[in-house]
Amino acid sequence: MGDDDIPRQQPNSHNCYVCGLKNAYGLQLVFFDNGEDQVWCDYAIPAHYEGYPGVAHGGVVAAILDEICGRATMVADLNHFMMTAKMEVKYRCPVPLNVKMRAVGRVTQRRGRLAIARGELWITEGVLAAEATLTLADLPEKLRGQGSLDDLGWRVYD
Secondary structure, three states, X not given: OOHHHOOEEOOEEOOOOOOEOOOOOOOOOOOEEOOOOOEEEEEEOOHHXXXXXXXXXXXXXXXXXXXXXXHHOOOOXXXXXXXXXXEEEEEOOOOEOOOEXXXXXXXXXXXXXXXXXEEEEEEOOOEEEEEEEEEEEEOOHHHXXXXXXXXXXXXXXX
């Protein structure tokens, strides 16, 4: 894993739908990485994100996969933000509610200002529930200048 095999917690923000800890309507996920090439988070999707009865809404699943891939691009620099340019999601089975699952992300390719990442959502029994491949691009310069990391609340919280 690197760094004496101790997972490193990644920063959260205030308002992001996926990681914003002050967003009462968001998922409030907390992410960890191995300092080298992998990001993960454990999460049970609550019933209020239901799509079909008993099943998580596909948009929530896609949001988790989108974030885990974006987080994978940040392992080397936690302040280097990228945004999704293209995303392909494959739903392998219905994603259950209130079941702790693990999302995992890895960068598979980097080229200039672009990266390709793969995200997976695993049900605890080892069943792949959903997977995604994303093409991500560096955040445009005009967006990078809109507020500081402190304004975003971008830091590791206890």
